[in-house]
Amino acid sequence: MKTAVIVFPGSNCDRDIAVALEAVTGVKPRMVWHGDADLPADVGLVAVPGGFSYGDYLRSGAIAARSPIMRAVVEQAGKGLPVLGICNGFQVLTEAGLLPGALMRNEGLNFVCRDVALTVETASSRFTSGYSAGERVSFPVAHHDGNYFADTETLDRLEGEGRVAFRYAESVNGSARNIAGLLNDKGNVLGMMPHPERRIEAAHGGTDGRRLFEGLMEAVSA
Amino acid sequence: MKLKVFVTLKPGVLDPLGRAIHHALGSLGFDGVQDVRQGKLIELEVADDTDDATIDGMCRKLLANTVIENYRVEKA
Numbered sequence: 466m467k468t469a470v471i472v473f474p475g476s477n478c479d480r481d482i483a484v485a486l487e488a489v490t491g492v493k494p495r496m497v498w499h500g501d502a503d504l505p506a507d508v509g510l511v512a513v514p515g516g517f518s519y520g521d522y523l524r525s526g527a528i529a530a531r532s533p534i535m536r537a538v539v540e541q542a543g544k545g546l547p548v549l550g551i552c553n554g555f556q557v558l559t560e561a562g563l564l565p566g567a568l569m570r571n572e573g574l575n576f577v578c579r580d581v582a583l584t585v586e587t588a589s590s591r592f593t594s595g596y597s598a599g600e601r602v603s604f605p606v607a608h609h610d611g612n613y614f615a616d617t618e619t620l621d622r623l624e625g626e627g628r629v630a631f632r633y634a635e636s637v638n639g640s641a642r643n644i645a646g647l648l649n650d651k652g653n654v655l656g657m658m659p660h661p662e663r664r665i666e667a668a669h670g671g672t673d674g675r676r677l678f679e680g681l682m683e684a685v686s687a
Numbered sequence: 688m689k690l691k692v693f694v695t696l697k698p699g700v701l702d703p704l705g706r707a708i709h710h711a712l713g714s715l716g717f718d719g720v721q722d723v724r725q726g727k728l729i730e731l732e733v734a735d736d737t738d739d740a741t742i743d744g745m746c747r748k749l750l751a752n753t754v755i756e757n758y759r760v761e762k763a
Contacts, residue, residue, distance in 0.1 A: 524752055531749060560752065567754040570703050614700060614755055639701070 466509040466686055468494040471538065471554075473529045478515035478552065478662065485662035486512065489678040499532040504541055509685050511538055515552030515607070515660060525568060525610040526556030535561050547591065547685060548654045552608055555646075555656030564647055564656045565623070566615030571608070572639025578607040580670070582634035583645055583659060587627050590648050592655040595680025601634060602673040604659035611658040613640040613647070623647065631657055688735045689763040690742065694751045695726035726756075 468486045472479045479496065486494045494512070495505045504511060518529035529535065535557070542548045542563055550558040558564045571577055580603050585596040596602065615623070620641055623629060631646030638658075646657030661674030696702050702724050709723035729750055733742070742760055751758040 523749070527749065527752065559754075565754075567752055569701070569755060572701065572703055574703050574707055612701075612703075639703070 466490050466682055467492055467505070467507050468510045468512065469497045469505055469508040470494045470512045470514055471499065471534055472496050472514070473499040473516065473518035473532065473557075475518045475520055476514050476516035476553070478660065481660075482512045482514045482551065482662045485665045485674070485678055486510075488665055489675065489682055497534055499529065499534050502533045502537060504534070504537050504546075508546075510547045510549065510681065511541070513538070513548065513550040513554030513557050515554060518553055518557065521553075521610070524556075524560065526553060526558075526560040529553075529557045530560035530562075539563060542649070542654050545651065545653050547681070549592065549681075550654075550656040551660055551662065552606075552611075552658055555658055556610060558654060558656040563654050564649055565619050566613055566641075566647070568610050568658070569612040569614050570610055571612050571637075576607075576609045577611065577638055579605065581606050581637050581645075581659060583631045584634050586629045586632050587648075589627070590630055590652045590655065591684035592648070592677060592681055593630050594684045595676035595678075603664070603671060604661055604674055605663045606637060606659045608638070608658055611638040611640065613642075613644045613658075615641060620644075626650065628652075630655055631659065688733055688737065690731040690733060691761040691763065692729040692731065692746055692750050693726060693759045693761070694729065694756050695758075696724060697755060697757055700755050 483494045556568045585600045588596050588598040628648040633643040633645045661677040664671045664674030705723040705725045712720050746758045
């Protein structure tokens with residue numbers, strides 16, 4: 466499957482996600498610059514990488530979410546194209562309106578950079594089909610603004626619709642309901658703060674992240 | 688025309704930065720502070736005939752994230 470990675474000024478996990486996608490798909494992803502107006506026509510997944518797009522000016526992800534390429538991403542996501550946003554990518558997707566809520570400054574004000582335990586909340590999404598529901602996995606996090614916020618009504622709806630994909634199994638950043646990863650209503654957009662692309666091979670300290678990409682490839686090509 | 692756009696967190700939204708400022712004031716001996724909420728002031732210079740709908744659009748589409756923030760515009 467062909468994939469695309471969006472590159473903003475200040476992205477810094479774009480190479481990591483590209484390596485992960487190539488390792489799993491066998492095809493080098495297309496790197497798409499933020500100023501481009503269109504996505505390559507034949508891609509089956511768009512990844513919005515981590516980093517500090519536009520220096521996180523105004524709010525994390527705010528300027529990136531209004532860049533030309535994001536108009537195309539929003540349009541294609543509306544047509545069902547799978548979109549995966551990791552870390553800053555999650556912030557960009559919420560700012561772009563593809564996912565509800567907002568990611569605020571961590572409750573403890575610290576930049577959190579360590580491995581965290583997560584619970585896979587649903588295995589029925591195309592992004593999490595490589596896991597079992599309730600399974601415990603470990604991914605690194607590295608963020609300052611990962612404190613997920615949404616009003617109570619929205620949170621109840623997200624929970625009711627099974628849209629929480631990953632939950633922190635420990636206290637990390639003050640996120641509402643410990644939400645670490647979230648799906649859109651159609652299940653074709655996933656935003657998550659932890660970094661699965663940094664757990665692809667044994668040398669990374671584990672391969673928990675690889676299964677996200679493998680499961681996704683299987684689900685998308687099925 | 689000069690515009691001042693005040694962007695503040697909605698009531699009920701946790702403000703860790705405000706809390707840190709509160710704490711720092713306390714450590715300086717300012718004990719009477721009951722709460723601190725911080726926000727942003729964005730100053731714009733726009734054409735005099737810019738209408739309110741345009742100004743409101745700028746606030747809603749970019750300057751504030753209305754999921755978590757309120758905004759107030761002052762014209763000078």
